[in-house]
Amino acid sequence: MPEPKQPEKLIDDKGLRIDGRRLDELRPIKLEVGLLDKADGSAYIEQGKNKILVAVYGPREAHPKHIAMPDRAVIRCRYHMAPFSVDERKNPAPSRREMELSKVIRESLEPVVLTDLYPRTTIDLFIEVLQSDGGSRCAGITAASLALADAGIPMKEMVAACAVGKIEGKLALDLSDAEDKYGEADIPVALVPNAGLVTLLQMDGHLTLSEFEQGFTMALEACKTLHAMQREVLKKKYATIKEAAEEREEAEVVA
Amino acid sequence: MVLVAEPKQVVAPGEVLAEGDHLLGDNAYRIGTKIFSACVGILEVDGNRVFVVPLKGGYFPRVGDLVAGRIVDIGLSGWLVDIRAPYEAMLPASETPGPRGPRRRDLSTSYEVGDMVLAEVLAFDRTRDPLLTVKGPGLGKVASGRVVEISAAKIPRLIGRKGSMISMLKKETDCQITVGQNGVVMVWGKSPESERVAVEAIYMVEREAHTRGLTDRIREMISRSRVVEQVAGTQTA
Numbered sequence: 001m002p003e004p005k006q007p008e009k010l011i012d013d014k015g016l017r018i019d020g021r022r023l024d025e026l027r028p029i030k031l032e033v034g035l036l037d038k039a040d041g042s043a044y045i046e047q048g049k050n051k052i053l054v055a056v057y058g059p060r061e062a063h064p065k066h067i068a069m070p071d072r073a074v075i076r077c078r079y080h081m082a083p084f085s086v087d088e089r090k091n092p093a094p095s096r097r098e099m100e101l102s103k104v105i106r107e108s109l110e111p112v113v114l115t116d117l118y119p120r121t122t123i124d125l126f127i128e129v130l131q132s133d134g135g136s137r138c139a140g141i142t143a144a145s146l147a148l149a150d151a152g153i154p155m156k157e158m159v160a161a162c163a164v165g166k167i168e169g170k171l172a173l174d175l176s177d178a179e180d181k182y183g184e185a186d187i188p189v190a191l192v193p194n195a196g197l198v199t200l201l202q203m204d205g206h207l208t209l210s211e212f213e214q215g216f217t218m219a220l221e222a223c224k225t226l227h228a229m230q231r232e233v234l235k236k237k238y239a240t241i242k243e244a245a246e247e248r249e250e251a252e253v254v255a
Numbered sequence: 256m257v258l259v260a261e262p263k264q265v266v267a268p269g270e271v272l273a274e275g276d277h278l279l280g281d282n283a284y285r286i287g288t289k290i291f292s293a294c295v296g297i298l299e300v301d302g303n304r305v306f307v308v309p310l311k312g313g314y315f316p317r318v319g320d321l322v323a324g325r326i327v328d329i330g331l332s333g334w335l336v337d338i339r340a341p342y343e344a345m346l347p348a349s350e351t352p353g354p355r356g357p358r359r360r361d362l363s364t365s366y367e368v369g370d371m372v373l374a375e376v377l378a379f380d381r382t383r384d385p386l387l388t389v390k391g392p393g394l395g396k397v398a399s400g401r402v403v404e405i406s407a408a409k410i411p412r413l414i415g416r417k418g419s420m421i422s423m424l425k426k427e428t429d430c431q432i433t434v435g436q437n438g439v440v441m442v443w444g445k446s447p448e449s450e451r452v453a454v455e456a457i458y459m460v461e462r463e464a465h466t467r468g469l470t471d472r473i474r475e476m477i478s479r480s481r482v483v484e485q486v487a488g489t490q491t492a
Contacts, residue, residue: 040311041311058341060313060341061342114284119381120342149294150311151311152309152310152311152312152408153294153312154282154293154294155268155293156284156291156293157268157269158267158269194269194286195286231267234267234295235265235266235267238265238295238310238465
């Protein structure tokens with residue numbers, strides 16, 4: 001399959017982007033929780049054309065033993081792109097880029113997980129990109145923290161992530177693949193909303209200081225929107241459990 | 256001292272539970288004056304204490320827990336037992352009943368790899384692997400019965416308030432049932448049929464732990480399958 005041609009314009013006359021979004025608009029997002037039976041926790045995200053599946057295992061016994069820490073759990077993370085996730089077949093062996101992303105994703109999640117509760121164990125995260133469309137590290141983080149919560153692993157809160165970038169001289173939220181490739185800058189941001197902690201901040205391309213500040217604020221707002229979605233999806237899955245609690249309460253009244 | 260979220264409500268990690276000087280219970284943490292949830296679960300309030308009952312998660316050993324596990328290895332002075340926890344448990348030979356225990360003898364004469372044992376967590380402080388004991392009534396090797404493995408988070412539901420669910424199950428299925436806190440349940444029945452019904456009921460509790468009127472529905476399911484059995488019995492006779 002030939003490399004898709006560079007679109008003539010990233011923003012049309014009406015100020016809309018190639019996929020019809022406004023500059024400050026997120027791509028359509030679909031979140032699902034707990035779809036894998038064998039994993040302790042799992043989540044799936046579709047953000048634009050991104051399709052990412054995350055599985056969490058643990059806390060479990062650390063293997064090999066020497067990686068275990070005496071005072072806390074070790075988090076291991078593998079970000080991997082399926083060979084069919086991009087136009088040109090991707091070699092399934094972990095690339096330099098994937099290893100870096102595994103590391104930054106792990107580091108963006110480590111501050112929220114209460115690892116000191118499970119010393120000498122590991123928590124393993126597998127992020128599998130089934131279809132890639134730019135901004136997959138952010139979508140990966142969003143889904144991974146949802147999967148961690150689904151696994152019942154104690155954590156301070158879920159982390160939400162979103163990118164902001166610059167295309168044709170204008171700041172745009174949540175860049176797609178083409179916008180990332182042919183735009184001028186890209187900043188992925190991960191936010192821990194209650195704590196007000198930014199756990200991922202990268203930038204490539206060029207931005208002025210004021211552009212950066214404005215873009216950063218845009219990304220933070222988007223992270224908060226995403227965080228609300230994460231919470232909603234997670235609670236919806238377990239909402240029916242509330243009824244059981246009510247039943248228990250009723251039973252108590254009767255007894 | 257203000258509760259922000261409602262008790263018995265499903266809460267997500269990071270959700271504000273209360274504000275003020277409540278006591279922190281399980282799965283809750285504090286930043287400043289606010290108390291947050293640390294996992295998905297149901298908010299419970301006991302007097303001044305705020306805690307979250309988790310809806311998911313594996314088994315984490317606690318001293319005094321009754322657990323069932325499989326022997327995975329035999330060492331010089333004891334056995335290694337898989338109790339479905341993040342840690343491998345140790346059952347020392349000195350913690351087996353008998354005058355001196357089978358010490359200095361071949362340990363495999365007592366328990367072999369693959370054997371199921373019912374044990375109690377004797378000691379565990381996270382810095383070392385849990386220690387088990389089989390000294391006690393009803394503890395030791397399990398030679399018969401059926402083993403059902405369910406999520407450890409669903410065990411409280413299987414037991415029910417003041418044991419209501421489990422005592423109903425025992426009565427209705429006419430089976431002896433032992434519940435390990437690690438999610439391993441053992442069933443002994445008078446007939447394979449009654450065991451099968453009990454196992455099915457246990458899986459149903461796990462599957463539908465989050466639904467209303469579960470106890471009644473389980474009771475109904477058990478009596479229905481008993482009727483089916485009787486009909487089948489008269490037909491063959």
